[in-house]
Amino acid sequence: MINPDLQLGERLDGLPAQEIYIIQNPDMFSYSLDAILLAHFAQVKGRGRGLTVDLGAGTGAVGLFYAPKTVGPVYLVEIQAQLAAMAKRxxxxxxxxxxxxxxxxxxxxxxxxxxxxxAEVVLSNPPYFPLNETTKVNDDEHYLLARHEVSIDLPALVQVANKLLKNNGKFYMVHRPERLAEILAALTARKLMPKRIQFVYxxxxxxxxxxxxEAIKSGRPGGVRIMPPLIAYQDNNEYTAAMHEILYGPAWQ
Structure with missing residues (x-):
């Protein structure tokens, strides 16, 4: 790592297991545990030489945490100019x-x-919350775009992933369990067949x-695997052994 080019209000956050550091500004947007867990959950296809695309990359956390698992090119796609600039740095x-x-x-x-x-692999940690007449939204534009489906909704996101992927390419997404029915419907309607699901507590x-x-483009229907649950914290608010291993253990394989 070279010396960070930090601007006013920015800080440097890191993931020890992957030896990756992210420039962030908490007044705009900061990644959280969901970004780390998505990058960890996502598998490398083949020898990892294919293209990976991170949709809605923010400051680049998901794609950068995933990058050491591969040897191929990675695109970080972000609509907000200030977040994209931090990702570039x-x-x-x-x-x-x-x-x-x-x-x-x-x-x-x-x-x-x-x-x-x-693309062999598409990753996305998208906005979780749909917009409707009763939606309470954040006045800050950065958080509004990151958390609410303003610039793109769930079906449109899945369609972009479908268009990017090769046949049998893999799409990985983290989302809210209460929207699981919508997610599965959006995926299967666009020929992205769910194959692995893991709940986090x-x-x-x-x-x-x-x-x-995890979903596979043009995969066979059926064969969905529900993985063992992942629990983040013990009763004393310390990380569980599994979570500590993800954050501070050896580099992900």
Whole structure:
């Protein structure tokens, strides 16, 4: 890692297991545990030489945490200029500029830069909350776009993933369990067949607060595997052994 180029209000956060560091500004947006868990959950296809695309990359956390698992190119796609600029500096900070490229654009308008049907893996930690008449939204534009389906909704996101992927390419997403029915419907309607699902729990006695999903483009229907649950915290608010291993253990394979 080179010396960070931090601007006013920014900080440097890192993931020890992957030896990756992310430049962030908490007044705009900061990644959280869901980004780490998505990057960990996502598997490498083949020998990892194919293209990976991170949709709605924010400051680049998911794609950058995933990048050490691969040897191929990675695109970080982010619509917000300030977040994309931080992601670009994080790419340089981690000396990944030969493989990782930031594309500041609406993800629905990227196909002049990324050829349809060219990606082996697509990752997304999308906005979780739909917009409707009763939705309470954040006044801050950065948080509004990151948390609410303003620039793109769930079906449109899945369609972009479908268009990017090669046949048998894999789509990985983290989302809220209460929207699981919508997610599965959106995936299967666009020929992305769910294959692995893992629920994440804050503590063992609570309801799941995250769901991790793997889907394969043009995969065979059926064969969905429900993985063992992942529990983040013990009763004393310390990380569980499994979570500690993800965060501080050896590099992910």
């Amino acid at each position: 994080s790419v340089v900070l981690n000396q990944l500029q030969k493989r990782v490229q930031v594309l500041q654009a609406d993800m629905q308008a990227i196909f002049n830069d990324i050829k349809p049907g060219s 804050g503590k063992a006695d609570r309801e799941a607060n995250m769901v991790l999903i």
